Amino acid sequence: MARSQHTTARAARRPALLAGLVVALVLAGLGPADAASRRVSLTVAPTTPLVGASVSVSGTVTSTPRRTKVVLQRWSGRRWLSLSTVRTGTRGRFTARTAAASPGRWSYRVRVPAAGKRKAVTSGVRRVDVLRGSSVSLSVERRSAAWTFVQVRGLVRNARTGAPVRLERRVAGAWRRAADGRVGAGSRYDVGLELPVGTSSVRVVAPRDAYRAAAVSPTVTVTVVPPPATGSSATPTPPAQPAAEPSRTVSGTITGQVTWAAGSTVVLTGPVDVAAGATLTVEDGVVVRSAGHALTVHGTLRAGRSGTTTFTSTSTAPRAGDWPGIRVARRGHADLGRSHVSGADTALRVVRGGSAQWRGSVAASAAGLDSDGFADARHVDWGSPTGPAAFGTGAAVRGYGALVVPWQGFTPGTGSTWLAEDAPQVPCVDVVLVGARGSGEAPQGSDAYEDAAFGGTGVPTFGVLHGAYSTVQEARPATSFTVVPVRYAAAGYPPADDSVDWPTFSASLRGGADAVAALTADVARRCPDSLVVLVGASQGAAAVRAGLVQADGAGRDAVAAVGLLADPSTVPDARETIWSTSWTTRSVPKVGGVVPMSSFARAATTDLPDDVAARTLALCHEGDAVCDAGPDASIERHADYSAQETLDLGAALGRLVLDRLGDR
Incomplete structure (x- = not known):
């Protein structure tokens, strides 16, 4: 009973004790909420400012008196930098401002320092994408005889080569996608468009691309007049045909299965569309003449299967721009075989999602091929043995979806940019990490x-090397390392760099291969206990592959692991292991890369020797237009290899190195 009375008395005193504690906290300057943890809310606006714009960072600090210090901080990549200090106002609110100084993704937070018995608190992190400003200019050039075809050209400020642009046409009060294009060298684009008779409003949209802001061109009004009637003085007169050669006129939409018979002449008197699901077969010997109209393929076009089929204008002396050319639309396919195309603005245009094959020739055309889709145009005669522009001086080729090497008249070069005196002095360590940039x-x-x-090893290449280093160093901490770049030109790829032609590019590739072969031989000779890890990205991967083919047995034996990232010289039946992740689902490329090794390598064989192929891992994104060309490929897939992928590939190479170290 006494214990129960004591307990009851203690319980009765609790309210008084709590009340006294609250009074003491208030006298000390702390309310009941202050005794709990303070919190900081944070809002950043705008989240995608342009360079130079003001960024507002605001929020609230709970359970804090007025004029509490709030420090705005930005992550520098190594540590948090303090930018400015503001003080809270009513109800703990604060606002700070900072300038968006340079493009990129920036992380911000605020920190409230400790004061008295109040602990320091930090907000969550908010990220801001600072964008370069952009603008789009637009001009419309109409070919004199292509009455319904217009060429839209312009400049996208601050755009990278390969960035997408979208040509839109206003239809029934709304903007509709009309055609797609790509930014080329010098931030310029060039897109062709077939317009209906009448007045059309067009514009070009450059979507946001990485840290460049979206932009829209001014609207341009284009008036298309009907073509003159056949036989008028303004219409090119078709040449007289022999009586044995029947002639027919065609315009409109082709559906079902249609064949233009051998020996005939077909005149396109209006735009001709091969509908989706339809097949147009043009037999050998047929001459297709266009009176200024495009042949657009939404379904399938087959021509020049065993002999020559000719696509030209109605002029007796075809000139560039007489007619738009052959256009392959999304999901369309054209197999032109040995067809000859002349008098066109662009002989063959393949939009993204379309595909084409061509082994013929082109003449008297403003451009030979423009391909944002996939076009296998190897062995085409571009009018010059130096190849198409930008590889040589023949008809121009544009777009990343075009396979053009080799061409008719192609001769592999022998030049090399590598000089023996440029060879690096490699120290004799346990593991030599070698990187060839793209x-x-x-x-x-x-x-x-x-x-x-x-x-100088290159950004993605270094990521792979770092993954290999981390894996080996963690398992064997006493291992010694050095990192060495492959010293070669790494010249730009001709379609993406107007200053580079094929002889320059192939000399760069051979220079990289020579450097790889010399480096492995040098390590094998001077440092017999050293192991080499070879990694190349894009052009660097092709140089590594070719270098290993021409290396001697001792040099290859020194190589413990090889990593090939987005190799443009890969082939579907390559001997190396295709390294797969959740990003790369295909085990073997369908077509291969855009630069076959036979076009630049010194060695007679183009296959990796079995001894080194067993230690080689290749990573290629499905649909990467450089290493896995095909109808669904795009250049964007060549640029989106993640840091985690490169580290994981490097870790796999590191495990191969550990296997070799374990054998010693």
């Missing part, structure tokens, strides 16, 4: 390797 990566020209990012 096209156009720093350093370029006379720039020093020491001043380039990651010592």
Whole structure:
């Protein structure tokens, strides 16, 4: 009973004790809420500002008196930098401002320092994408005889080569997609469009691309007049045909299965569309003449299967721009075989999602091929043995979806950019990590390797090397390492760089291969206990492959692991292991890369020797237009290899190195 009375008395005193504690906290400057943890809310606006714009960072600090310090911070990549200090106002609210100084993704937070008995608190992180401003210019050039075909050209400020542009036409008060294009060298684009008779409003949209803002061109009004009647003075007169050669006129939409018989002449008196699901077969010997109209393929076109089929204008002396040319639309396919195309603005245009094959020839055309889709145009006669422009001086080829190497008259070069005196002095360590950078990566020209990012090994390549290093170092901490770049030109790829032609590019590839072969031989001779890890990205991967083919047995034996990232010289039946992740679902490329090894390599064989193929892992994104060309490929897939992928590939190479180290 006494214990129960004591307990009851203690319980009765609790309210008084709690009340006294509250009074003490208030006298000390702390309310009941202050005794709990303070919290900071944070809002950043705008989240996608342009460079130079003001960014507002605002929020609320709970359970804090007025004029509490709030420090705005930004992550520098290594640590949090303090930008400015503001003080809270009513109800703990605060606002700070900072300038969006440079493009990129920036992380911000605020920190409330400790004060008295109040602990420091930090907000969550908010990210802002700072974008470069952009603008789009637009001009419309109409070919004199292509009455319904217009060429839209312009400039996208601050755009990278390969960035998408979208040509839109206003229909029934709404903007509709009309055609797609790509930004080429010098931030310029060039898109062709078939318009109906009458007045049309067109514009070009450059969607946001990485850290460049979206932009829209001014609207341009184009008036298309009906073509003159056949036989009028303004209409090119078709040449007289022999009586044995029947002639017919065609315009409109083709459906079902249609064949234009051998030996005939077909005149396109209006735009001709091969409908989706339809097949147009043009037999050998047929001459297709266009009176200024395009042949557009939504279904399937087959021509020049065993002999020559001719696509030209109605002029007796065809000139560039007489007619638009053959256009393959999304999901369309054209097999032109040995067809000859002349007098066109662009002989063959393949939009994204379309595909074509061509082994014929082109003449008297403003451009030979424009392909944002997939076009296998190897062995085409572009009018010059130096190849198409930008590879040589023949008819121009544009777009990343075109396979054009080799062409008719192609001769592999022998030049090399590698010089023996440029060979690096490799120290004798346990593991030599060697990286070959991709096209156009720093350093370029006379720039020093020491001043380039990651010592000139290239950004994605270094990620793979780092993954290999981390895996080996964690398992064997005493292992010694060195990182060495492959010293070669890494010249730009001709379709993406107007300053580079095929002889320059192929000399760069051979220079990289020579450097790889010399480096492995040098390590094998001077450092017999060292193991080499070879990694190349894009052009660097092709150089690594070719270098290993021409290396001697001792040099290859020194190589413990090889990583090929987005290799443009890969083939469907390659001997190396195709390394798969959740990003790469295909085990073997369908077509292969855009630069076959036979077009530049010194060695007679183009296959990796079995001894080194067993230690080689290749990573290629499905649909990467450089290493896995095909109808669904795009250049964007060549640029989206993640840091985690490269680290994981490197870790797999590191495990191969550990196997070799374990054998010692």
